[in-house]
Amino acid sequence: MSGMAHASRGGRGWVPEGLTTFAGQHRSISIIVAMTLVTILLPVVVLVPPFSTFSRQQVWVDGFAISGVFVLLALGLNIVVGLAGLLDLGYAAFYAIGAYAYAYGASPFSGLHIPFWPMLLVGAMVAAVFGVLLGAPTLRLRGDYLAIVTLGFGEIVPIVFKNSDTYTNGTNGIGGVYKPELFGFVFPLTDPWPFYITMAVIVTLVMIFVYRLQDSRLGRAWQAIREDELAADSNGINTVTTKLLAFALGASTAGFAGVFTAAKLTLVSPDQFLFTVSFTILAMVVLGGMGNIWGVAVGAFVLYTIQSVLLKQLNQFFAAINAPVLQNIDFVQYQFLLYGLALVVMMLVRPEGLFPSGRRRRELHETEFEMAGEGGTDTETPEGLSS
Amino acid sequence: MRFGGLVAVNRVNLEIPAGAIISLIGPNGAGKTTLFNVIAGIIEPTSGAIDLRGRRMVAPAARSYLEPVIWVAPAVVMGILGFIAVQATGSQAVIAISLLATIALLVTTLLAAIIRPRWYYRLLDRFGIFRSARPSDMVHAGIGRTFQNIRLFQNMTAIENVLVGMHINLSSTPVDAFFSTPRQRREEASARVQARSLLELVGLAGRDDEVARNLPYGDQRRLEVARALASKPALLLLDEPTAGMNPRETSELTQLIDRLRRDLGLAILLIEHDMRVVMGISDRITVLDHGERIAEGTPEEVRSNPRVIEAYLGSPAA
Numbered sequence: 001m002s003g004m005a006h007a008s009r010g011g012r013g014w015v016p017e018g019l020t021t022f023a024g025q026h027r028s029i030s031i032i033v034a035m036t037l038v039t040i041l042l043p044v045v046v047l048v049p050p051f052s053t054f055s056r057q058q059v060w061v062d063g064f065a066i067s068g069v070f071v072l073l074a075l076g077l078n079i080v081v082g083l084a085g086l087l088d089l090g091y092a093a094f095y096a097i098g099a100y101a102y103a104y105g106a107s108p109f110s111g112l113h114i115p116f117w118p119m120l121l122v123g124a125m126v127a128a129v130f131g132v133l134l135g136a137p138t139l140r141l142r143g144d145y146l147a148i149v150t151l152g153f154g155e156i157v158p159i160v161f162k163n164s165d166t167y168t169n170g171t172n173g174i175g176g177v178y179k180p181e182l183f184g185f186v187f188p189l190t191d192p193w194p195f196y197i198t199m200a201v202i203v204t205l206v207m208i209f210v211y212r213l214q215d216s217r218l219g220r221a222w223q224a225i226r227e228d229e230l231a232a233d234s235n236g237i238n239t240v241t242t243k244l245l246a247f248a249l250g251a252s253t254a255g256f257a258g259v260f261t262a263a264k265l266t267l268v269s270p271d272q273f274l275f276t277v278s279f280t281i282l283a284m285v286v287l288g289g290m291g292n293i294w295g296v297a298v299g300a301f302v303l304y305t306i307q308s309v310l311l312k313q314l315n316q317f318f319a320a321i322n323a324p325v326l327q328n329i330d331f332v333q334y335q336f337l338l339y340g341l342a343l344v345v346m347m348l349v350r351p352e353g354l355f356p357s358g359r360r361r362r363e364l365h366e367t368e369f370e371m372a373g374e375g376g377t378d379t380e381t382p383e384g385l386s387s
Numbered sequence: 388m389r390f391g392g393l394v395a396v397n398r399v400n401l402e403i404p405a406g407a408i409i410s411l412i413g414p415n416g417a418g419k420t421t422l423f424n425v426i427a428g429i430i431e432p433t434s435g436a437i438d439l440r441g442r443r444m445v446a447p448a449a450r451s452y453l454e455p456v457i458w459v460a461p462a463v464v465m466g467i468l469g470f471i472a473v474q475a476t477g478s479q480a481v482i483a484i485s486l487l488a489t490i491a492l493l494v495t496t497l498l499a500a501i502i503r504p505r506w507y508y509r510l511l512d513r514f515g516i517f518r519s520a521r522p523s524d525m526v527h528a529g530i531g532r533t534f535q536n537i538r539l540f541q542n543m544t545a546i547e548n549v550l551v552g553m554h555i556n557l558s559s560t561p562v563d564a565f566f567s568t569p570r571q572r573r574e575e576a577s578a579r580v581q582a583r584s585l586l587e588l589v590g591l592a593g594r595d596d597e598v599a600r601n602l603p604y605g606d607q608r609r610l611e612v613a614r615a616l617a618s619k620p621a622l623l624l625l626d627e628p629t630a631g632m633n634p635r636e637t638s639e640l641t642q643l644i645d646r647l648r649r650d651l652g653l654a655i656l657l658i659e660h661d662m663r664v665v666m667g668i669s670d671r672i673t674v675l676d677h678g679e680r681i682a683e684g685t686p687e688e689v690r691s692n693p694r695v696i697e698a699y700l701g702s703p704a705a
Contacts, residue, residue: 028567133494136501209565216564216571217550217557220543224551227540234427234534236526236555236618240502245561 028208035207039200054313062192065264067304068199069257074284074300075206075293076253081282082291082357083214084246085226087147090134090154091281094251096273097130098123098258100161103174103268116180116263120202123259124252131251135244142229154278162270173269180263187263195264202260203297206253210293213249222246276336280307283339287346289353299354307335395421397678398435401656403622408648408655410665412689413675414698419658420535422675423624426656427532428525439528440621449517457514458500462493527555531620533611535627535658539599545610546595549582552617582617589613589643605636612643622654623647629661637661641668666690674698 022030045051046060054060073095080088101123105114114122138149161168168174179187180198187194213219221242224232233239262268281300288299311331318327331338346353396418403409411419424430426437428445436446469485499507503521511518520528531552540548557578563571586592589609594602599610608628615623625644629637641664647653659665665672665686672689674682676698682689689695 132498136498139501212564212567213561216561216575217554217559218561218564220547220551221554223543223547224540227542228538230429230522231534231538231540232551233522234429234526234532234538235552235614236523237551238502238523244502249561 027211031208031211032204035200035204039197043196054309054317058192060309061196063305063309065192065195065199066261066308067301068196068203069261069264070281070284070304071203071297071300072206072257072260073254073281074288074296075203075210076250076257077281077285078290078293078296079210079213079222079253080246080250081285082296083219083226084222084243086243086246087143087150088247088250089147089151089275089278089282090157091150091250091254092273092275092277093134093154093157094127094131094254095258095261095277096157096161096268096270097251098127098255099262099268099272100168100174100258101126101255102259102262103177106178106263107174108176109169109174113178116178116259117182120256120259124255127255127258128248128252131247131249132244134251135247139240139243151275151278154275158270158273161273168270171270173267173272175267177262177266177268179266189266195260199260202256206256207293207297210253214293218242218245280339283343287342287353289356292353292355292357295353295355295357311335311338395678396425396432396675399673399675399678399680401673403654403656405621405654406648406652407670408644408657408668410657410659410669410672411675412659412662412665412672413681416677417675418678419675420626421678423532423626423656423658426525427530427624428520428522431519439525439530442528443517444525444528445519446517448519450515451518453514453516454500454511454518457510457516458496459493461496462489465489465492523555526618526620529619529621530624531615531618531622532624533608533615533626533628535630537604537607537611539607539611539614541600542598544596544598545586545591545602545613546579546582548599548610548614549585549617550578552614553578553582555618585613585616586610588616590639605632608632609640609643612640616647616651620653622656625655625657625659627658627660629659629664637664640664644668 042064043057043061046057051060073091076094077088077091080086080091102116102119104110105112105119105122106116134150134153138146141149162171164170179189180194181187182194185194187198221232221237224235224237225239225242229239232242261272265272280303284300284303285296287303288297289295311334314331315327315329318329321327350356399418399422401409401411401422411422413419421430425432425435425445432445432447434447437444465485466489469481469489472481472485503518503524508518508520508524540551543551557574559568559571559574583592583595586595589612591602591606591609591613594606599607602610608630612623612625612628615625628644629640632640644655644657645668648655657665657669669686671684672682672686673680674689674692674695681694681698682692684692
């Protein structure tokens with residue numbers, strides 16, 4: 001509750017007071033309302049120029065469905081990085097594990113055909129187990145060291161999937177993964193709408209869950225560990241279980257995303273889960289505003305849409321208007337250059353992200369806040385007084 | 388307690404009866420905070436032990452070489468059983484199942500070893516293995532503490548800090564949080580009420596939503612006391628609670644400490660440099676110097692002890 005209140009106090013002056021109060025008190029309802037509005041409005045907005053000039057509505061909606069995957073991934077990584085403060089550079093591994101779990105559960109390759117909906121939970125659980133397995137040996141590591149180990153894990157997983165030919169079909173991946181089915185209705189390959197709606201529902205549920213977690217006993221324990229691990233330990237928080245839960249819950253969200261992707265693309269292959277994916281998700285979390293759930297969701301959505309839709313369209317757009325020089329640039333190739341630029345600019349101008357949580361903003365603008373906060377100058381104590 | 392060649396705290400016996408205020412004084416570097424850290428389970432002593440309410444909590448590890456056996460034994464037994472079963476039946480399914488069961492057992496025991504739930508300690512106990520309690524276990528056992536250099540959760544609000552302190556008294560799980568069950572909502576609401584009354588108790592009423600780092604220094608100290616109280620400890624360790632406070636704040640805090648003992652029946656172990664505070668409220672005082680206990684007794688006895696005077700003021704010129 002308080003997190004929302006702070007955010008509104010600091011940065012969202014343009015939202016009426018009554019609305020923020022309501023949102024703070026009935027968060028789940030407001031998430032559902034907001035997500036419904038977004039889900040309805042997005043396909044409508046793309047009918048309006050200039051968006052309509054880029055591509056057909058069908059293509060946009062398809063892109064939105066996939067961007068939902070990245071929103072999920074960003075929400076999950078936000079638990080690990082934003083709330084618990086554990087820097088995870090190999091997050092795509094859990095995404096891969098979720099996707100392969102579904103491919104094993106429902107494809108001609110394994111001969112099984114378990115329905116999509118229970119597999120959604122199974123994929124999440126398998127990913128969570130691997131989250132714990134990765135978390136357990138890294139518990140004592142912090143910061144850079146943790147980042148290196150998770151980076152290694154993120155590299156190992158796709159390589160294992162690639163090299164164990166007999167079990168995973170190697171580089172070719174597992175194809176012909178079955179589509180989801182709902183009351184006898186099989187989601188068609190060419191129609192993105194059912195996937196779009198499903199994704200919106202999953203994102204809504206995960207968002208409600210993450211918000212509730214954040215304000216629960218566990219969420220506070222995560223934040224306490226992020227602030228000061230020793231103090232958290234000395235206040236009765238079992239840091240081991242708490243960190244493992246962060247890894248497990250973060251990974252399970254990636255598991256959802258993995259299952260959905262496998263079902264949507266009907267194909268899983270190791271090169272979908274390379275380091276660039278982990279990096280992209282981390283960039284989304286950082287740019288969106290670490291620790292703020294709406295922030296990372298919007299950040300992920302915007303970044304994915306820019307990367308997958310706008311960059312591709314820019315080429316055609318500039319070619320169509322015969323712009324000099326610009327029409328010869330392949331913007332998709334410069335995707336990571338643009339990411340890098342965006343990150344550098346962000347870190348210089350607005351290190352807390354586009355939509356920061358109140359807490360993160362306080363942390364990064366320490367000096368300004370201390371001067372503004374009452375009694376801030378008292379916090380310095382002469383070292384001589386404390387022996 | 389020994390760090391390499393340095394003996395930081397040497398054979399100090401300290402007994403804290405329920406409801407007593409015991410002070411620990413001594414010049415800088417005497418080993419007071421080190422002793423605190425041993426009691427709180429942060430560092431394991433090289434010799435000696437901490438008992439809490441008749442239970443051994445902290446001591447050097449004993450027979451720890453046996454511990455890995457506990458980790459692998461169940462898996463090994465399972466593996467052998469599986470091997471026999473495979474020999475008997477020879478079916479593919481049995482191989483897969485016994486292999487999975489073996490791995491699952493190994494993972495479970497290893498996880499238990501790092502999570503260390505209560506039953507794991509009891510299991511170790513049965514084999515005569517001793518592992519010191521961790522800081523969080525000490526909190527469960529009834530010890531709350533504050534730090535010499537304030538360690539609040541700086542970017543969390545005052546009430547959130549206290550709520551973190553309440554962690555062990557709350558029982559909601561992530562599943563409760565997901566479904567926002569009535570139990571979870573009731574627990575959260577009552578925790579907030581309790582947290583607010585704790586803030587009131589230490590004199591921070593109405594500052595619930597203030598971020599910890601923005602609180603004045605004295606208030607930060609008080610907030611740390613409130614956070615330590617939130618776990619409902621039986622023994623409270625206060626590490627220089629009045630450092631950096633002005634005389635008025637100091638006397639307020641002294642009254643608070645006295646009230647905690649009177650109203651809540653807490654035992655308090657206090658490190659303090661301010662002699663007015665120490666002499667005013669302590670039942671007994673232990674004086675440390677260079678890790679050794681040089682005096683112990685009531686405030687009057689300690690005040691007139693020649694060794695204490697020497698340690699504080701230096702020996703008279705020969």
